[in-house]
Amino acid sequence: MADNFKLSAELRTKFGKGAARKLRAADKIPAVLYGHGTEPQHVSLPGHETMLIVRHANAIIDLAIEGGSQLALVKDVQRDPVRQIIEHIDLVVVRRGEKVTVDVPVVVEGESFSGTIHVQEESSLSLLVEATAIPEHIVVSVEGLEDGAQVHAKDIALPAGAELETDPEALVVTITTPRGNVEDETAADTAEGGAAAADEAAAE
Numbered sequence: 001m002a003d004n005f006k007l008s009a010e011l012r013t014k015f016g017k018g019a020a021r022k023l024r025a026a027d028k029i030p031a032v033l034y035g036h037g038t039e040p041q042h043v044s045l046p047g048h049e050t051m052l053i054v055r056h057a058n059a060i061i062d063l064a065i066e067g068g069s070q071l072a073l074v075k076d077v078q079r080d081p082v083r084q085i086i087e088h089i090d091l092v093v094v095r096r097g098e099k100v101t102v103d104v105p106v107v108v109e110g111e112s113f114s115g116t117i118h119v120q121e122e123s124s125l126s127l128l129v130e131a132t133a134i135p136e137h138i139v140v141s142v143e144g145l146e147d148g149a150q151v152h153a154k155d156i157a158l159p160a161g162a163e164l165e166t167d168p169e170a171l172v173v174t175i176t177t178p179r180g181n182v183e184d185e186t187a188a189d190t191a192e193g194g195a196a197a198a199d200e201a202a203a204e
Helices: 019-026 047-053 179-203
Strands: 004-011 028-035 040-047 060-066 068-079 088-092 097-110 117-120 124-130 138-141 150-152 171-176
Touching: 004 028, 004 047, 004 124, 019 088, 028 047, 040 060, 040 138, 047 088, 097 179
Parallel strands: 004 060, 028 088, 097 138
Antiparallel strands: 004 040, 028 040, 060 068, 068 088, 097 124, 117 171, 150 171
């Protein structure tokens, strides 16, 4: 399950690109916290600690704000397209016990049948889960699966309490034989057939 992280947040009173640049220069990240009908709160987060946290999918943060505490889900991370530095973060208010819809990464494990490969059609599944028990990933095993095998969303085991929001028929993984392998096998069969015919002709 995803860890709950702790951060101290400071309320922001200055806005705009200039104010945001000054925050980032001071190793802080501008963010906004909203949800549950509350007024949006504009805050700044400590840069280094926040960057480590957002590496985790669907991170839940226990924010300390002006003596209070608020759980928040990292909803969106906006990065500079060139430098990849974090420019802004959207946080959504969550409460213990409530369920949220999140996209959870799919991780493929195991080795399919010899000569085949797996093709991952979906990188994540949309799940309805408790906000404080979001899985870091969903595992799909392809161990021993043969050419033509398909794994749909409905076939994947989910953590206890999680509900599938993605279309159950969505194709997640397929098993196939690379074209080169098929051609090699066909060529080998043809060569073997030709050799056998030649041997028969020689014997006559």
